[in-house]
Amino acid sequence: MKARHWLAASIGVGLSAALLFCGCEGMGEVGAELGRATGVLTNSEAESVKRGAAAVEKSWQDLTPEQEYYIGRAVAARVFETYRPLDQPQANAYLNLLGQSLAVFSERPETFGGYRFLLLDSDEVNAFAAPGGLILVTHGMLRCCENEDELAAVLAHEICHIQAKHGLRAIKQSRLTEAFTIIAAESAKQLGSEELASLTREFESSVGDVVMTLTTSGYSRTQERDADAAAVRLLKRAGYPEAAILTMLKRMDERLATAGGLGFAKTHPSASSRIDALKPTIPTAQAASDAVRQQRFAKAMQPVLAGQ
Amino acid sequence: MKKRVLPLLFAIAVPIGVGIAFAAPMSVQVRNGKVRATASQLGKTVATVDYGDVVETGVVQSGWYPVTMPDGTKGWLHESALSKKPVAMRTGTSDVETGVSSDEVALAGKGFNEQVEAKLRAEGTLDYTWVDRMAALEVGAEQIVEFRRQGNLPGGAL
Numbered sequence: 001m002k003a004r005h006w007l008a009a010s011i012g013v014g015l016s017a018a019l020l021f022c023g024c025e026g027m028g029e030v031g032a033e034l035g036r037a038t039g040v041l042t043n044s045e046a047e048s049v050k051r052g053a054a055a056v057e058k059s060w061q062d063l064t065p066e067q068e069y070y071i072g073r074a075v076a077a078r079v080f081e082t083y084r085p086l087d088q089p090q091a092n093a094y095l096n097l098l099g100q101s102l103a104v105f106s107e108r109p110e111t112f113g114g115y116r117f118l119l120l121d122s123d124e125v126n127a128f129a130a131p132g133g134l135i136l137v138t139h140g141m142l143r144c145c146e147n148e149d150e151l152a153a154v155l156a157h158e159i160c161h162i163q164a165k166h167g168l169r170a171i172k173q174s175r176l177t178e179a180f181t182i183i184a185a186e187s188a189k190q191l192g193s194e195e196l197a198s199l200t201r202e203f204e205s206s207v208g209d210v211v212m213t214l215t216t217s218g219y220s221r222t223q224e225r226d227a228d229a230a231a232v233r234l235l236k237r238a239g240y241p242e243a244a245i246l247t248m249l250k251r252m253d254e255r256l257a258t259a260g261g262l263g264f265a266k267t268h269p270s271a272s273s274r275i276d277a278l279k280p281t282i283p284t285a286q287a288a289s290d291a292v293r294q295q296r297f298a299k300a301m302q303p304v305l306a307g308q
Numbered sequence: 309m310k311k312r313v314l315p316l317l318f319a320i321a322v323p324i325g326v327g328i329a330f331a332a333p334m335s336v337q338v339r340n341g342k343v344r345a346t347a348s349q350l351g352k353t354v355a356t357v358d359y360g361d362v363v364e365t366g367v368v369q370s371g372w373y374p375v376t377m378p379d380g381t382k383g384w385l386h387e388s389a390l391s392k393k394p395v396a397m398r399t400g401t402s403d404v405e406t407g408v409s410s411d412e413v414a415l416a417g418k419g420f421n422e423q424v425e426a427k428l429r430a431e432g433t434l435d436y437t438w439v440d441r442m443a444a445l446e447v448g449a450e451q452i453v454e455f456r457r458q459g460n461l462p463g464g465a466l
Contacts, residue, residue, distance in 0.1 A: 064395050065337045066359060067420040074425070076442065077434040085438045092445060097455045100447040104349035107371075110338045110389035112359065116442045134442060148459070183419050196427060203424045204433070239461040293459045 058180040060168040065132070068168060069112035072132030074207040075167065079120075079128055079136060079215065086119035086139060086304065094300030095119060098148060099135060099155045105238040107230070108163040115159065119304065125255055126267070127154055128214045129161040131168050139304060144252040147289035148297040149244035153235060157245070160230035166223045170213035171206045178202050218267030228274055232281055242282045244289070249275050334373070336361040337391040342449075343383035347372035350449045354383045360395055 063071070086092070099117040103109055115133040120126075125140040135158045145151040161167065179202040182195050213219060219227075232242045253271035268274075289297075336357045344351035347369065355377055357363065363385070366374040372384045428434045 063420070064393075065391075066339075066395065069339075070420045070422065070425055073436065073439045074428065074434055076439050077436050080435070080438050085441075096445045096447050097451060101452040101455050104449075104452060108388045109349050110341070110386050112337065112339050113443060114338075114340075114446060116445050118438070118442050118445075134439070179419060196423060199419070200424050200427050203420045204428075206420070239456070290460045296459070 058176060059173060060165070060171055060176060062180070063168055063176075065112040068165070069132040071168070071171075071203070071207060071210065072113075072130040072134050074203070075130040075210045075214070076134040076136065078207060078211045079130065082215065083120040083122045083124075083136065083138065086121040088119060088304055091300055091304045092118055094296070095137065095151075095155075098152060099159070102152055102156055102234060102238050102240075103133070103159050106159050106163050106234055111162065115162070117155065125252060127158050129158040129167060130214070131162065131165065131210065133162050135159070135162070140255075141252075142301065142304060144255055145248055145297075146251065147244075148293040149240050149289045150248035150251075151297065152238070152240045153231060153245035153248045156231035156234040156238075156240075157227050160227040160234060161219070161223070163230065164223070164226060166219050166227070167210045167214065169223075170219075171209045175202050175206045175209070179206070214267070216267070221269050224269050224274070225277055228278055229281065232278060241289075243284075246275055246278060246282060249278075332365055332392070333362045334365045334375075334390040334392055335395045336363065336385070336389060337395045338389045341385060341389050343375060343377065343381070343385055345383060347384045349386065350453055351384065353449070355381045357385070363390075365390065 095117040100115055103115040111133040113132055115135065117135045117137065119142065120136050120138045122138040123140045124138050125144060126138045127141050128136045130136070135155065137154060137158075141154060142151070145154060179199060182199050182202070185195070218224075228245070231245060235242045235245065249271040253275075256271065336359060339359045341357040341359075341361070342353040343355040343357060343363075345354050346352070357377070363378075364376040365385075366376075368387060371387050373387060373390060374382065375385050375390075376382050425436070429436060
């Protein structure tokens, strides 16, 4: 008996040493297997340890990048039901050049399917970041930008929402618990039709939670401030003047004052409060937008802005 | 007997731990991962990796892991492209190779995935036409470098 205790203690010490180096993922599993292999734990005891480790509640953080990608695609598809995409290939190509050239400088440059951008045919001043990297910008928001640097500020803010997975955090925990339970209960790779139907319902509800947050209720003020602060860091790394976010916000404030409570106004803190929060972090004197950037912005967006 | 067990376990567990810290297998968590020649998103692509592929990684340096492919090719992957957790069930990849349990792999490989999207498409619940069009708007590293150069943005490379 004594020898068994010594053995168990030795395994514990050995595991602790390994943990120091390799983190803690799957350690319930490793402990159970090691315990079983060395005879310290019986098979049934080992199974119990494994089940205990697996029973830890899963959350949005446990969604894999692939799952995030499929949620994001459905969120974008849902947004398109309300906001029609703007079919302007030249403008959308430029938007993607700008957006994807910014995304490589983000703290999360890689997502499952990559970052993509699209204009929406809506006068509402708004932009949406669907999980995984699908970013949608309305015509109304584009009109708040006078140059490439200001549009870069809008895109940087949205990229930072994706970086921080703010969209996924909007999914109610009950849906995820249900979804993970369905997944865990079925050991085969392909789900049976009943399980698939249940899982699809949870998926639709989860997508609904994200769409509701993006279009109606908005992220929290803290999340918006965090996205603003991260956007300033991103602009700086990518070489754009950080002050562009301030001039963009000022113009947005003016537009919102005339447009009423649509779009950003209902889902974001006021532009003036965002400016106040950002100002101390941004150098006051910065050069105006580069002439080449100004020119290519005007050229790419002319067909869109001409119709305003 | 017991005197010999403790050093033996240390001899096994500690080197395993140290080994994992400096050369650990990690899973690729992006669909089309590009292994770069340098630690830069705009670096030359020396190999491509798929979602769920397992690569050997070294010590992370400013967000970049030096990686070694199963065929011996070496390069760099950004940490956002890699996961210490298993991300997908891979046929032909044994649990021994990935160092994870079947349960974990099964959990990661299912869920909100293409099977669910296929059901929504089949039912006509969601229209993915524009989502697919968006997905096609990929910009290459060369285009980004040129876009930045023309726009007088500093650096040009990361």
